Amino acid sequence: MNCTYFGVYTVAGARRGGNATSISWPWNGLNVLRKNSPRCRVFKVNVLAKGRKEAIRSAWDDEPFEILPSGKIVHLDVQDIVTILEPPKELIPLDPASYNPATYVWKKIGDIPEARRHQLLLLLKPRLVSRLWAVAGSRFDDPKLMKKSASSLTSMQDAEWSREFWTCQKSLGPFPISWVNNFKKVLFRGQDGAIYGRLFLGDTVLGRAASSFSPLYFSVKEVSEVMATEQPCDLAYDFGDGLLDPANVPEGFPVPVSHRQPFADQLVVYIRHAGPGVMVGQAWQEGKELEQVPKKFCGEILMVKDPGPVEESPVPRIT
Structure with missing residues (x-):
């Protein structure tokens, strides 16, 4: 009878000029991995009927990885x-x-x-x-790098898809969003050809209800600097009053309504492209009154594009 085993060997010394160390397989190797082997590769072996072993390349064999104390796997290229x-x-x-x-x-x-x-x-x-x-701010010192974009949709060029979903992470912020650090955004092209977006604050019952009855729409604009600091940037997500033209809202999305606090006080998120599929943002409450001093809304925001085509559910899940 044929069967399949998975084995592990360490590569902790590979990037320092050392040799990879073999670990016995199948189960002893996995035990050692959990205790003593932060950088490892995975391989799969098929054991044929007569005891012959056939090594099969695993997808994880492309890059060594590390197992964090939490048990999650992070690859060394990351x-x-x-x-x-x-x-x-x-x-x-x-x-x-x-x-x-x-x-x-x-x-x-x-x-x-x-x-x-x-x-x-x-x-x-x-x-x-x-x-x-x-x-990412030093990117503006390189004319060639300045022309690159993290997203074909926000580069204002023709994109293969009319929507992009992104997973975002922030820190701090005013109540009631101070406890929502992980959220989603979707960017989409309106019928007028402009780019718009929407935030989804959390995958809880309360968060999904808020996203449905008080959707957080914004418009995407090309700007050259953060108003409060005059630092360079690529884009601005202008939340305004939230009342987008319903004709520009994708089918299945809720009707735009006026933003509520703390999103109603001229909130703008300034964006810098950091790499393919990665942006970093800085949110500011600029205020509706001329004498109002702008203040940071929260800590910097990391945004990573979800892989693959996303012409699907209008309400993504937070993972």
């Missing part, structure tokens, strides 16, 4: 982004003037397969998301 954002002293360039970190971040994000870029949401804590905002 961890490279953390290293660039917070490099050890020995990796700091001798001539910082000749080094543009945004170029390296863009390339490294592009090297991560789209299907696992969501791991950035797990790895990048608020401090590193703020650092990503700063690093």
Whole structure:
């Protein structure tokens, strides 16, 4: 009778010039993995009827990965982004003037397969998301990099799909959204050809009810700087009063209604493209009154595009 086993071997020394260490398989290897092996590869072996073994390449064999204390798997190509954002002293360039970190971040994000870029949401804590905002700002020093976009839809060019779903993560913020750190956004093209969007705050009963009865629509605009700081940026999500022209709202979406607080006080989210399928945002309450001083709405926001075509459910689930 034929059967299949899965085995694991460590690659902890591979990036430091060491040799990979074999671990016995099938079950002993998995036990060692949980206890002592932070960087590993997975392979599958088919055992044929006469005891012959046939190694089969696994999808996980493409890149080594690390198992975090929480049990979740993070690949090392994703961890490279953390290293660039917070490099050890020995990796700091001798001539910082000749080094543009945004170029390296863009390339490294592009090297991560789209299907696992969501791991950035797990790895990048608020401090590193703020650092990503700063690093993405150096992109404006490179004329070629400035022309690149994280999304074909928001680049104002013809896109293959008329909608894009993104998973977002923030920190802090006013009540009642201070407890909603993970949420979704959808970008879509209206009948007038402009780009609009909508936020989905959480996958709870309360969050889904709020998204249905008080949808958070916004318009996407090309702007060159954050009004409050005069720092460069690519786009602005202008929430305005929320009353979009119903003709521009996709079928199945709720009718626009006036935004409620805290979204009704001229909320604008400024966007910087950080890499393919990755944006970072900074939200500001700019106020309706001329004398009102703008203030930050929450911590910087990390946004990662969901993989694959998304011409489907108008209400995505938060995972």
